[in-house]
Amino acid sequence: MKKFLLALTALSVALMCGCSHIEEYEEDIETTEDEVEIQTVNVSNKDYYSRFKGQDISINVYNWGEYIPDGSEEGILNVNEEFTKLTGIKVNYSTYATNEELYAKLKGGASTYDIIIPSDYMISRMIKENMLEPIDMSEIPNFSNIMEKFRDPEYDPGSKYSVPYTWGTVGIIYDKTVVDEEDIGWDILWDEDYAGSILMFDNPRDAFAIAENLLGYSLNTEDSEELRKAAEKLKEQKKVIQAYVMDEIFDKMGAGEAIIAPYYAGDAVMLMDEFEDLDFVIPESGTNLFIDAVCIPKGCRNKEAAEMYINFLCEPDVAYAVADYIGYSTPNQATFEMLDDEVKEDGISYPDDDFIEEKTTVFCNLSDEANLEMQTLWTEMKSSEEQTPNRVIVPAFMAICVIASLVILIRRYIKKKKDIF
Amino acid sequence: MKKLISAPYLLWMAVFIIIPLIMVAYFAFTTTDGAFTLDNLAAVSQYSNIFIRSIWLAAIATVICLIISYPLALILARIDKSYQSTVLMIVMLPMWMNFLLRTYAWMTLLGNNGLINAFFGLFGLGPFKMLNTQGAVVLGMVYNYLPFMILPLYNVLAKLDKSVIEAAQDLGCNNTKTLIKVIVPLSMPGIMSGITMVFVPAISTFIISRMLGGGSNLLIGDLIEMQFLGNSYNPNLGAAISLVLMVIILLIMTILNQFDEDDDRVLM
Known part of the structure; x- marks a missing residue:
């Protein structure tokens, strides 16, 4: 029993160490938190958003994990809730970890989504495989907020299927x-x-x-x-x-x-x-x-509501909350102008246009063979391994299996003979 | 009546076990267009070193589990009943926690700046490279699947008839001989199910190797996952790898079971 106690003490010490780390971490967050003002949303055209009020419509949004402000901390906007408040459309929100997971899920065909947010190369692949619904840009007046350089991207010529979300x-x-x-x-x-x-x-x-x-x-x-x-x-x-x-x-x-x-x-x-x-x-x-852009997959149930959601994401205030929360750069010109000069000029989130033009490449979808x-x-x-000790192991393993089987068989055979006599 | 009672399970088995298995086989033998092909199976052979590594690491983990568990189960079955439940609870305790979290914890323990290396650092030793090695993967397997070995062993040993052991001692067996000739053979079913319950999940695990192996000690599980969520979506190859894995496990289990029957005969 003494040994168990010892083990338990060791365990609790380890846990306490862990805990103290977590506390420090939380403090860190809180201190940065104080500087953030509570975010609010001013939308440009309230009438636009009230079309579906009281109709009990819902949309399914499938996004990357940790990729939208969810109101989890004080002072942070809950985008989905705000959208529901504004339009009366319910948002069913779920997340994925990789583009490939999203692709496999859609390809499996088991579920329907109204909004997905894949990355550049995945969008061109989905366009090629006819998995996306063209977006009616006249329904998305806020598309005019998107920076010129992110319109008409290589992965989606003419911006027919996607509206940039972050980059x-x-x-x-x-x-x-x-x-x-x-x-x-x-x-x-x-x-x-x-x-x-x-x-x-x-x-x-x-x-x-x-x-x-x-x-x-x-x-x-x-x-x-x-x-x-x-x-x-x-x-x-x-x-x-x-x-x-x-x-x-x-x-x-x-x-x-x-x-x-x-x-x-x-x-x-x-x-x-x-x-x-x-x-x-x-x-x-x-x-x-890289550019992650909002798309509407084929088989969506309520395209107009989905387009309304996309338009909402392009609201300068919402896009600002997104950029502020997840730290990625925004393709939204109006939002960009709201940012602190410090962020605009540090060269990390927003490298200068010449560099982007000349030195960066956006992924395109590769052919199936290349993939x-x-x-x-x-x-x-x-x-591959540098040291290759395993070469001997397979034959050795197989040999042991075979020998073991043989030994057993022989022993059984001998025993049977003994039993007979 | 008997048939009626078993109906729910039969239905369950048909829908969630038999049909998916048939689909795995179907995918393994077809191309994306649905035409029959053996290419998928042939393509599996280029990954033979991954298969070997998986079998090897899972085998080591299983043996370590057995070596740790057997004495524990033996002691556990003998001690006072009131302690037994407490110790069993401690054995089960880690399993109440999420599998991922447990594995993640090992990452911080084993790291170069982790707790274990910090401890060695106090004596001026190390830091030792423990994380991102095959050893760490084996450790993760042992840690996560140990209870699956202890429980069946404990079950069998606790139910062992004491009079058999007494009889052996009466007939002049010393302790070692009693253990080898009586207790171990009688606990063979427990050992077998323990080995199965550790080896099978260990050989097909995928997250342990990624988190503790640093992503460069690929196992079969990782390979299968990559076919579905990797760069190229290739369910046919994924199914073929799964099929080969199942056949390998079946083969190994058959060989192991031969020992089992053999020892039954000895007892008879």
Whole structure:
């Protein structure tokens, strides 16, 4: 029993350590909280929103996790609730973690959504596969708020199917107390000086984009040879990588577990708010610019209500609340003008137009073959090992199984003979 | 009457077990257009090293679970009844917590700046690289599936007839011999179900390897997940991998069960 008590004490000590961390963390949030004023929504045209009042309509919204202000903290707008208050339309809200999950869900056809928010390349794939409903832009007067440069994007020529929601770039988050270098470029992710302290994207598209950038290829390349070279580059990188992660970056960078990691600008802003040692840089050589845009999938039940929701998201006040809460950049000109100069000019969330024009690439959908090849190369890269001790294991394992079976059979046979006599 | 009673389960089995299994097989043998093909199965062979790693790590985890659990279950079955429920509760306690959360906790424990390395740091040791290794994956498996090994073992050992052990001792067996010749063979059903309950989820797990293995120790579970939620949506290959995995598990279980029957015969 004594040992159990000992174990229990150890456990509670560990828990207490954990708790104190959480408390500190909450305090951090509260202090930043005080500066935020309570947000309100002023909409441009109240009549527009009152069409469906009292008709008991509801729409299903399917969005990324943590991707809309939900009123969870004081002073933060609850977008869905505000929308219901304004229009009388109920919002059923659910979330997904990746574009691919969204795609699989829609492809499975088990559920109907009225609003989805996929990223650029997924939108072009869905357009190609006829999964999206064209949006009637005359129903969305606030589309005029969208910045010129985000209209008529490559993934959706003529903006027929999508209205940009947020955007951002991919850059490198690093601990400035350890990394003391100028001109940080993508090659720092290959730097052996930081071996074991570098994190990397755990999804092939983003990871390949970095390698392609270094090799000077297009981020949308479908060339088999180029993809193979990029995979080799990534394989080279494997020995310095601590782990392949996505959102675990928040924990690992926050706890000082890792020093360098590529990630999305919006998340970097959030991390830097919390941890002063962290800094963010967008490599000069260029990067990927991603756009998440609101779409209406085929099979939606109430298109007009969905369009009303999209229009609501384009209200400057709402878009401001979104940008403020999730930290991603806004494509909404009216909202952009409401931002603090500090945010506008720090070069993280809003790099200057020349850079965007010349050095960033938006992902397009790749062909099925290229996607498949990338996936195969990625799996191969991740499962390859430098030390290959496992070669012996399979035959050994099989041999043991066979020998064991034989031994049993022989023993049984002998016993049977004994039983007979 | 008997048939009527079993009807709900039969229905359940048909709808949620048999039909999905048939669909897995159907997907595994067809292309996206629905034509028959063996390409999916052939494509699985390029991932043989992932299969090997999964089998290997799951086997190690199972053996460690068995080695830890057997003595515990043995002691547990012998101690005072009033303590038994308390200890059993402690065994079950981690399982009340969410699986993901438990695994996530290990991330902070094992990290370079984690609690364990901080402890070693007090003595000027380390930091040791523990997270993002195969060892961490095995640890995660052992930690998460240990109760599945302890419970069946405890069940069997608690019901073991004491007079059999006494008889063995009467007939001149020392403690070691009693254990090897009587207790272990009699507890074979518990060992078998324990092994099954640990090995099967361990071999097909996917989140443990991602969180503790750093994403570079891919297991079969990860591979299957990637076919559905990865870059290319490929349910046919995913189904084929699942099918191969099921066949492998079946094969291993059959081999293991041979020991079981064999020992039954010894007793008879």
